[in-house]
Amino acid sequence: MSALIRIRDLGREYRMGDERILALRGVTLDIHRNEYLAIMGPSGSGKSTMMNLLGCLDTPTAGEYWLNGEEVSRLTDDALARVRNREIGFVFQTFNLLPRATSLHNVELPLVYAGVRGRERRERAAAALDQVGLGHRMDHRPSELSGGQRQRVAIARALVNQPSILLADEPTGNLDSVTSDEIMRVFTQLHAGGQTVIMVTHEPDIAARTERVVVLRDGQVESDRVNRGAAA
Amino acid sequence: MPLSEALRLALQAIWTSKLRSFFTLLGILVSVAFLIVVVAIIQGMNSYVSGTLTASMIGINTFQVRRGPISVGLLDDEQVRMIAKRPLVTVEDAETVAEAVPEAIAVALQSGWPTPVAEIRFRDRTMINVTVFGITAPYQAVQDYTYLAGSPLTDQDVNGRRPVVALGHEIADKLFDNPLSAVGRRVRLDGRELTVKGVIAPKGRLLGQSFDSFVLLPFSTFEAAYGRRKTTVVSVKMPTADAIEAGMSRAEEAMRVAHRLRPGEENDFTVDKADAFVAFWKQLTSMLFTAIPAVVAIGVVVGGIVIMNIMLMTVNERTREIGLRKSLGATRADIRRQFLVEALVLTAAGGALGVLSGWALAFGVSTFTPLPARITLWSVALALAVGTGAGTLFGVYPASRASRLDPIAALRVE
Ligand SMILES: Nc1ncnc2c1ncn2[C@@H]1O[C@H](COP(=O)(O)OP(=O)(O)O)[C@@H](O)[C@H]1O
Numbered sequence: 001m002s003a004l005i006r007i008r009d010l011g012r013e014y015r016m017g018d019e020r021i022l023a024l025r026g027v028t029l030d031i032h033r034n035e036y037l038a039i040m041g042p043s044g045s046g047k048s049t050m051m052n053l054l055g056c057l058d059t060p061t062a063g064e065y066w067l068n069g070e071e072v073s074r075l076t077d078d079a080l081a082r083v084r085n086r087e088i089g090f091v092f093q094t095f096n097l098l099p100r101a102t103s104l105h106n107v108e109l110p111l112v113y114a115g116v117r118g119r120e121r122r123e124r125a126a127a128a129l130d131q132v133g134l135g136h137r138m139d140h141r142p143s144e145l146s147g148g149q150r151q152r153v154a155i156a157r158a159l160v161n162q163p164s165i166l167l168a169d170e171p172t173g174n175l176d177s178v179t180s181d182e183i184m185r186v187f188t189q190l191h192a193g194g195q196t197v198i199m200v201t202h203e204p205d206i207a208a209r210t211e212r213v214v215v216l217r218d219g220q221v222e223s224d225r226v227n228r229g230a231a232a
Numbered sequence: 233m234p235l236s237e238a239l240r241l242a243l244q245a246i247w248t249s250k251l252r253s254f255f256t257l258l259g260i261l262v263s264v265a266f267l268i269v270v271v272a273i274i275q276g277m278n279s280y281v282s283g284t285l286t287a288s289m290i291g292i293n294t295f296q297v298r299r300g301p302i303s304v305g306l307l308d309d310e311q312v313r314m315i316a317k318r319p320l321v322t323v324e325d326a327e328t329v330a331e332a333v334p335e336a337i338a339v340a341l342q343s344g345w346p347t348p349v350a351e352i353r354f355r356d357r358t359m360i361n362v363t364v365f366g367i368t369a370p371y372q373a374v375q376d377y378t379y380l381a382g383s384p385l386t387d388q389d390v391n392g393r394r395p396v397v398a399l400g401h402e403i404a405d406k407l408f409d410n411p412l413s414a415v416g417r418r419v420r421l422d423g424r425e426l427t428v429k430g431v432i433a434p435k436g437r438l439l440g441q442s443f444d445s446f447v448l449l450p451f452s453t454f455e456a457a458y459g460r461r462k463t464t465v466v467s468v469k470m471p472t473a474d475a476i477e478a479g480m481s482r483a484e485e486a487m488r489v490a491h492r493l494r495p496g497e498e499n500d501f502t503v504d505k506a507d508a509f510v511a512f513w514k515q516l517t518s519m520l521f522t523a524i525p526a527v528v529a530i531g532v533v534v535g536g537i538v539i540m541n542i543m544l545m546t547v548n549e550r551t552r553e554i555g556l557r558k559s560l561g562a563t564r565a566d567i568r569r570q571f572l573v574e575a576l577v578l579t580a581a582g583g584a585l586g587v588l589s590g591w592a593l594a595f596g597v598s599t600f601t602p603l604p605a606r607i608t609l610w611s612v613a614l615a616l617a618v619g620t621g622a623g624t625l626f627g628v629y630p631a632s633r634a635s636r637l638d639p640i641a642a643l644r645v646e
């Protein structure tokens with residue numbers, strides 16, 4: 001079976017005036033359907049840059065990125081928006097919920113841009129909230145929810161359009177250890193249900209729960225190994 | 233994103249910051265209201281001038297033979313000097329005209345400018361600022377006066393220089409408890425004793441000016457008291473509007489013969505009809521109508537720029553939201569639509585509120601001031617179109633700025 005994600009010599013260079021920063025320098029990687037993968041590495045090693053590229057929020061300055069058999073590294077702004085909408089579910093460290101909107105409406109957002117209307121939209125959003133155990137908090141606004149609950153709303157939002165991959169950039173970075181544990185159980189559950197999950201973390205015990213760990217250093221892959229301990 | 237969704241978002245955003253939204257649309261509101269009110273007043277004046285005012289000043293289907301033209305306001309000094317050299321219009325002139333236009337319903341002579349303003353007294357009651365006209369009997373037909381009580385002035389009154397007077401309704405009303413009881417009473421007009429012959433039915437009041445606050449004297453009685461006026465006027469009432477032109481040219485011809493003017497020599501009189509007055513008014517309002525669009529345009533542009541600035545501010549404040557929406561799959565068109573619809577809803581609301589306040593103001597003006605006002609549909613349509621157009625025009629730039637934001641950079645903004 002061909003890889004869900006196929007990355008070849010991927011590079012991302014930032015220019016700040018005269019200075020050029022090579023955030024990623026030639027990353028090659030295959031990720032398959034239903035993998036559970038952690039990206040680790042020291043601060044500034046290029047993890048977020050990598051996630052933004054994988055999530056089609058950004059385009060590489062070198063190399064190729066094939067997602068689901070389609071080369072997405074050279075797409076236009078609007079084409080990338082559609083790929084993000086259909087294929088990607090993104091979970092941010094800072095949740096990024098609309099503060100004035102209810103949980104339900106926050107989760108509905110990707111469906112709005114997918115053109116799903118009215119009742120179907122509400123039902124699908126409600127189902128996604130159920131899936132993360134927040135069926136009883138649909139009418140709450142983010143300010144009325146705990147950090148863990150907010151991140152669950154964000155996960156429901158990432159899931160609602162049934163994306164090919166779920167990307168999470170340090171999803172537990174803003175949470176205490178008990179809540180982190182709770183959120184990690186949600187990811188593990190989703191993975192068990194068939195979801196492909198890629199997550200950035202710098203906490204080893206979080207990474208230990210995944211099946212494969214890719215370590216970046218200075219924008220390159222330092223190691224890429226299967227995580228024996230978590231296979232069960 | 234469907235339009236309904238964009239609309240919902242726009243309403244929500246506007247509602248969330250009500251006060252700011254209101255100030256944002258104030259510029260458009262004021263411009264639109266201004267447009268509506270001014271056009272309403274001009275339109276109101278128009279129908280007033282071409283209808284009521286003309287009819288009451290000159291008479292329906294009537295032309296005049298005068299010393300100078302009706303539209304004195306448009307004359308320059310040179311023309312005024314020319315007119316001052318002309319002979320006065322006389323009783324003989326009126327007879328000349330009457331002979332030349334036999335089909336006329338009435339040919340009247342009336343005293344003109346300067347119209348005397350008199351004091352009238354009945355027993356212990358006095359009225360000042362009463363306008364006095366000296367007329368021949370047909371004038372009452374020219375003006376379509378009907379008498380509530382008593383009878384009109386007659387040729388005999390004029391020929392016999394009788395000390396009689398016909399009272400405008402307001403005068404009779406104020407001097408007598410029952411205006412109908414005025415007939416046969418003796419009143420004093422600037423000290424001269426006159427017998428009330430009739431009371432004229434009211435014509436109403438407009439522009440704060442009563443048309444019923446006057447008295448009529450037989451022409452001879454008037455001239456004996458006040459002397460000849462500088463602009464005595466011959467009024468000729470024709471059976472139909474179509475007959476006016478032919479009557480005017482025959483009157484002109486007869487007048488030239490009577491005044492012994494040589495061919496090529498200029499008239500030493502003016503034959504004019506109500507149109508001249510209406511034309512004078514039209515010229516005045518056309519100047520206003522050219523000034524209004526400029527004023528409104530300035531208002532709308534200023535209002536539009538305010539909207540543009542506020543929208544840019546809104547886009548700035550909501551950078552994170554825009555980044556998030558883009559990261560969830562919003563295309564440029566989605567974001568552009570969201571903010572454009574917001575600008576449009578704002579200006580449309582401004583326009584609608586402007587129409588409402590304009591409407592209310594126009595209503596207030598026509599109710600509480602002597603100015604008439606008439607709302608016209610086209611001014612409402614124009615105002616709304618202009619307001620909404622400005623919204624679109626000035627909403628495009630902020631909206632397209634929002635749509636081009638880079639999602640990652642936008643999400644990083646605090
Ligand atoms: N928008 C940007 N402009 C310039 N440099 C950037 C930008 N984003 C990231 N970088 C640089 O690229 C490198 C990798 O950053 P990042 O991918 O955020 O690392 P990580 O997430 O692993 O901490 C860092 O040196 C960072 O300073």
Ligand SMILES: [Mg+2]
Binds near residue numbers: 047
């Ligand atoms: Mg990072």
